[in-house]
Amino acid sequence: MTTDLNTLLTALYVRIDDHLTGHVRAGRPPRLTDAELLTLAVAQALLGIHSEARWLRLVPAALPGAFPYLPGQSGYNKRLRAAAPLLKRLIRMLAADTDLWTDPVWRVDSTPVECARSRPTVRRSDLAGIAGYSYCPSHSRWFWGLRLHLICTPAGLPITWALADPKLDERQVLMCVLDEDAHLLAERPGLLILADKGYVSAELDDYLQTRGAELLRPSYRNRTPRPGQALLAPIRQLIESVHDTLKGQLDLELHGGRSLIGVTARVAQRLLALTAAIWHNRATGQPITRSLIAYDH
Numbered sequence: 001m002t003t004d005l006n007t008l009l010t011a012l013y014v015r016i017d018d019h020l021t022g023h024v025r026a027g028r029p030p031r032l033t034d035a036e037l038l039t040l041a042v043a044q045a046l047l048g049i050h051s052e053a054r055w056l057r058l059v060p061a062a063l064p065g066a067f068p069y070l071p072g073q074s075g076y077n078k079r080l081r082a083a084a085p086l087l088k089r090l091i092r093m094l095a096a097d098t099d100l101w102t103d104p105v106w107r108v109d110s111t112p113v114e115c116a117r118s119r120p121t122v123r124r125s126d127l128a129g130i131a132g133y134s135y136c137p138s139h140s141r142w143f144w145g146l147r148l149h150l151i152c153t154p155a156g157l158p159i160t161w162a163l164a165d166p167k168l169d170e171r172q173v174l175m176c177v178l179d180e181d182a183h184l185l186a187e188r189p190g191l192l193i194l195a196d197k198g199y200v201s202a203e204l205d206d207y208l209q210t211r212g213a214e215l216l217r218p219s220y221r222n223r224t225p226r227p228g229q230a231l232l233a234p235i236r237q238l239i240e241s242v243h244d245t246l247k248g249q250l251d252l253e254l255h256g257g258r259s260l261i262g263v264t265a266r267v268a269q270r271l272l273a274l275t276a277a278i279w280h281n282r283a284t285g286q287p288i289t290r291s292l293i294a295y296d297h
Contacts, residue, residue, distance in 0.1 A: 005046065005295045008280045009066065013039040019093055030079070031069045037079055038090060038272070040067060045273035046295045050254045052076055080269070081261050087268035094272070094279045095157050100289070103153040106193045110170055111243045112136045113163065114253050115145035115263060126259040134166030138240075148252070148267060149173050151193075156242040156290040157278050158271050160184065163264060171201045178211075185211045192216055194239070242290070246270060249292050 017035040025034075032040075043063060049055040053073040059066075071079065095101055115131050116122045122144050125131070131145050147166045151159045151174075162177045178185060185191060191213040199217050208215050246252040250270040257263030274290070281289050 005043065006063070006066075008046075008276065008295055009039050009043055009063070011280060011283070012042060012276050015094070015097075016090060019090070032067070032071055032079070034083065034086060036067055037076075037083060038087065040070075040076075041080055041083075041087075041269045042273045042276050045250050045270050046277070046292060048249070048251055048296060050251060050256060052080075081259075081265045084261055084265040084268055087265060087272050091158055091268065091272050091275050092160075094275045095159065098157060098279050098282045100153050100155050100157045100278070100282065101159075102188075103155070103157075104188060104191055105154055106151050106159060106191060107154060107239050107242070108149070108151045108174060108193055108195050108199065109239045109243070110147045110149045110173070110198075111247070112139070112143045112166065112253075113146045113148050113255070113263065113267065114143045115257065117144070127263070130165065130260055132165050132167050146263065147173075148246075149177060150242070151177065152242055154194075154238055155278065156238075156245065156274070158275055161267075161271060163260075163267060170198045171204045174199065175204065175207055178207075185213055188213070190214075196239070245274060245290060245292065249296060250274060 013035050016038055017033075020034055023034075040059070043059075044052075044055045047055075047062065049058060056070050056073060056076060059070055070076075112134070115127050116125055122128065127145075133142060133144050134147070135142050143166070145166065146163045147168075147170075148161060148163055149170065150161045153159065160177055160181050162173060162180075164173050185208075189212040193208065193213055193215050195215060195217045197218055199215065205215055250273055252267065252270055255263060255266035255270075257266045274292075277292050277295060278289050281291060
């Protein structure tokens with residue numbers, strides 16, 4: 001197998017189609033199947049085309065013969081938003097297909113997902129009351145939107161994730177995310193979770209210890225250093241590099257979503273593209289697991 005885009009999309013389509021075999025849709029079968037829809041969405045994310053209308057115009061030239069039928073922009077947008085639960089399920093399915101899924105080390109962090117800038121846009125947005133204003137110390141700026149809370153392996157493979165109001169405490173969100181997927185911790189006794197200073201909390205430490213996991217994080221300067229703290233400096237760069245892949249190569253901040261389901265679907269679209277690339281790179285024995293270079297042009 002090679003690492004060009006066509007090979008990835010073919011392998012991804014076959015895997016998704018196999019996974020969906022036996023799932024019966026209500027009503028008349030669509031001309032664009034769910035497997036084709038999600039493969040099309042992954043190709044859009046990997047090629048960095050933000051506009052859905054422009055993407056659908058480019059598909060015949062970019063991927064000739066790959067998709068016999070293409071919907072209009074409105075139909076594609078509606079199908080993609082409706083497929084948000086399926087996108088989440090497929091991220092988990094592809095991740096579990098790799099040997100990285102059982103990694104005994106996780107990384108956790110959050111990053112802003114900006115949804116608007118001007119005051120009039122904030123006022124009329126369907127996200128009003130869900131999104132909020134917050135300050136991001138990492139980028140030294142204020143933003144209006146949501147925060148993506150991402151748990152992944154050191155190689156960048158997404159384990160689980162959530163979108164939340166940026167004013168919510170990161171530690172509380174982490175505990176809620178882990179409660180939602182309680183089996184993830186139960187299946188990994190002795191799990192080590194790496195985090196930054198934002199996750200300093202005795203409550204969180206107790207929560208993880210009672211579930212057989214350990215949190216490794218730095219202490220504040222005026223407190224006694226924690227065991228293993230010196231090991232976190234190079235790992236911190238790994239955590240930031242995953243966000244850089246999502247924002248720099250998959251254009252997470254240019255999602256274009258205007259409602260909660262719209263933002264969720266577009267974030268899931270990019271996480272599925274990242275997971276699919278890692279899944280394919282592991283299957284083909286590539287030396288750099290999270291590399292998108294072979295697929296983004």
